[in-house]
Amino acid sequence: MIPFEYLRAGDPAEAVAAVAGRPGAAFLGGGTNLVDHMKLGVAGPDLLVDVSRLPLDRVEETAGGLRIGAAVRNSDLAAHPLVRERYPVLARALLSGASGQLRNVATTAGNLLQRTRCPYFQDVTTPCNKRVPGSGCSAAGGYTRYHAILGASEHCVATHPSDMAVAMVALDAVVAVLGPGGARTLPLAELYRLPGDAPQRDTVLEHGDLIIAVELPHLPFARRSAYRKVRDRASFSFALVSVAAALDLDGGLVRDVRLALGGVAHKPWRATRAEAELRGGPATEDAFRRAAEAELAAARPLPGNAFKVAMTRNAVVATLRALAEEGR
Template sequence: MIPFDYEQATDVDDAVATVTADPRACFLAGGTNLVDDMKLGVAEPRLLVDVSRLPLGGVDALPDGGLRIGAAVRNSDLAAHDVVRSRYPMLSRALLSGASGQLRNLATTAGNLLQRTRCVYFQDVTTPCNKREPGTGCSAIGGYVRYHAILGASEHCVAVHPSDMAVAMTALDAVVVVRDADGERRIPLSEFYRLPGDRPDLDTVLAHGDLVTAVELPPPPAGNRSAYRKVRDRASFAFAVVSVAAELTVADGSIGSARIALGGVAHRPWRAALAEGVLVGASPGDDVFAEAADAELAAARPLPGNEFKVALTRRVLVAVLGSLAEEAHR
């Protein structure tokens, strides 16, 4: 048993100050990822600061028609929320596909965003891992890589981000609200996560002591159609081999807007900006959907053992876009 101290935060500023002052302190909310990593020896905090009782559990309408989701909102509650189901169905579907009911009842919005990779080498402390111990090497390269990255990886790390919710929120142009010792700031989710580069141990742009307090979603475009589709090795709870979050608006025979993010393919939820650029202004159809997928996947660099993910991602993206276009014409 590894000993650690535990404190219950009294308010947001208290939580931020306590964690900032101790380099081996961290925040605890649902704990569905952190506690697992502690059991595995991957995480060894000296102090856990419990933020689960702070008043961060609301889902509130914003003046511009968007939505503010508190950091402590449970995944089950968010998936079932009437506004999320009606205006952001992609997000609800991603949450429902992301974990078992028991985990969704405990996991929080911020914790979901901040969960760490499920790479088997990261979770095995007997193997070298640059994400766990910088400079030790990447055991996945040359190893078992079925679930690993085909986009944006580096020679230092080929792990992927595990969250389904984060993929949908990336496609929805979510903004993360963060509190630090100097006050509050907002970070677009597209800029929140880092690619591995030569520092794969740094998952996000957050500094030690930064506390996520909310996520804000802009209002959805009028007439949009959206979907989240996840391909996994079994129909019950499993992490994505590949997933697609996509939203289209179609008017007068052309695509007015497109927002797409891919999961299971990179160190962060992958915003498919190149595919979006091909789609906007084009007439919907399988040919243009295939062209968009090919444009995004031209930079794919699969590893020996996960080459199939390139073709799989292409097929899933084309199929999702086709379904959305068909819905738009009904």
């Protein structure tokens, strides 16, 4: 680990100014990903600006929705009574991620900004376009079990590792950002980018931009929502594929639906094609399967992860079927 200075920021504006003014500076939240990357040599900031104790640790009720402070710990968010009641998909997604010890430390913004667990990204002895742009992609022709089937490029086939973000993307979450140029908001789905020819950039944020909150809009039917995660072991493991869904039924018809996929792309993947296919149609297993297949028509699996296409389809069907049965 290279030496670094440490600054505990007094308020968000001070934190933004401190990072924006120094190219090698980084924000430190819970540190469960960044400190690991500093040990591995994946990251080497020369100044850490600690934002974990800023007064951004509250969950507040808004007009029917919630505003989640960036420093709210994953465990506290999952246990929050309003999250459990109104957005079970989010509570379930959070609880399916990491371990109890890590959830007690990891923050909301840090969870959103955690980086891929592609083994080549984390191993500084191997080429990786995300870590060293232009050096090549070791996953192409390598181990790709946990890699993307949607939206990848020849430069990068990594997946985004967050569970929480998949639920939030399904819920149309909005991110509040404070940057050197002032405050702004953007839909969470637009925070993330596909790798294209610049996989070193996970998000559209610029240096010095600080996420200060995540807003969840009013979505009454999210009370009937679920998160299904398929993985290699039953707990404390990243998703092979995951599904976040909320379902609004009108008799046997789908009045409305929210659907997002994890473990399949460089970003949490909002399944807009499947949603469009489902809206107004019958809430049947056949319809769920057709919708999943419509979304997956664009899938381009790699030699090591072709199984994920069928796994994703089946996970979508199983999640929606369970939600439909819950509603009867």
